[in-house]
Amino acid sequence: MTPRERIANVLQAEAAAIAAVQVGEDFERAAHYISVAGGKVVALGMGKAGMIARKFAATLCSTGTPAVFLHPGEAAHGDLGVLTPADILVAFSTSGKTAEVLEALEAARRLCPLPVIGITSHPDAPLRAFCSLVLEMGVIQEPCPLGLTPSASSAVMLAIADALALAVLEIRCITREDFGARHRAGYLGAQCRGER
Numbered sequence: 001m002t003p004r005e006r007i008a009n010v011l012q013a014e015a016a017a018i019a020a021v022q023v024g025e026d027f028e029r030a031a032h033y034i035s036v037a038g039g040k041v042v043a044l045g046m047g048k049a050g051m052i053a054r055k056f057a058a059t060l061c062s063t064g065t066p067a068v069f070l071h072p073g074e075a076a077h078g079d080l081g082v083l084t085p086a087d088i089l090v091a092f093s094t095s096g097k098t099a100e101v102l103e104a105l106e107a108a109r110r111l112c113p114l115p116v117i118g119i120t121s122h123p124d125a126p127l128r129a130f131c132s133l134v135l136e137m138g139v140i141q142e143p144c145p146l147g148l149t150p151s152a153s154s155a156v157m158l159a160i161a162d163a164l165a166l167a168v169l170e171i172r173c174i175t176r177e178d179f180g181a182r183h184r185a186g187y188l189g190a191q192c193r194g195e196r
Contacts (some may be wrong), residue, residue: 006145014155021156021161026133030117031167033133034065039086041067042114044075046100048150049092049157056090056161061184063165064174072100080107089116092161094153096125105130113126119160121153135160180190 001009034041041060045053048072053069065095070080083089089108096118097140108114118131121140128134136161141154 001145006143010151012142013141014152017138017140017156018159020138021160022136022138026135027135027160027164027167028106030133030135031164031171033088033115033117033166034060034090034164035117035171037086037088039066039084040087041065041090042070042083042087042088043067043074043092044070044101044104045092046072046098047092048154049101051100052157052161053090053092053159056092056165059162059165060168062179063169064172064178064182065165065168070104072098072104073105075107080104080111081113082110085112085114087114089110091112091116091118091127091130092157093118093125093127094140094150094157095123096120096122096127098127102126102130119157121156135164147189 002068024126031105043053043057043060050069050071057067057069068178070079070082089105091101091105105116105127108116115132116130118125118134119137120127120134121137122182123139137156140156141147142149142152
């Protein structure tokens, strides 16, 4: 393929993978779980999935739901102490087989049993054994010429995370004023105050 063809192919593959997600009852249940959690949302993931988990936590915070990112590698070195009995865990892993994520979930279960929402693609993912709910990404073919680089899977994971965060915003009746109170600076803050 030419670079132009490859770029078009990747964009089409990512859009198709997102469109193919089957939004079932567990998606709605996950949004409700998060919206009524008495504590915070703790998002964890490794590698590219970890970057999406971090973005998910940031989006929740900015839309009125307290959240933090827990790095699975740091969890074993004391960061697991961020957990409280009122929290809810959201675990991101396309394969559901990432050792650091599974180890962190096992340690969390021993320390402080919490509801876990998993976001994964593989039907045989060991991650599923830790989860109260699983949000299915679907079976995804990566458009990378090597068939390896996460792109369509990352796009699906990010889309699910964003959709979940915005559903929670709506359930919790977060207003423009609530949003603005968390954005005192920048373009979005100015928009909320009617300055732009």
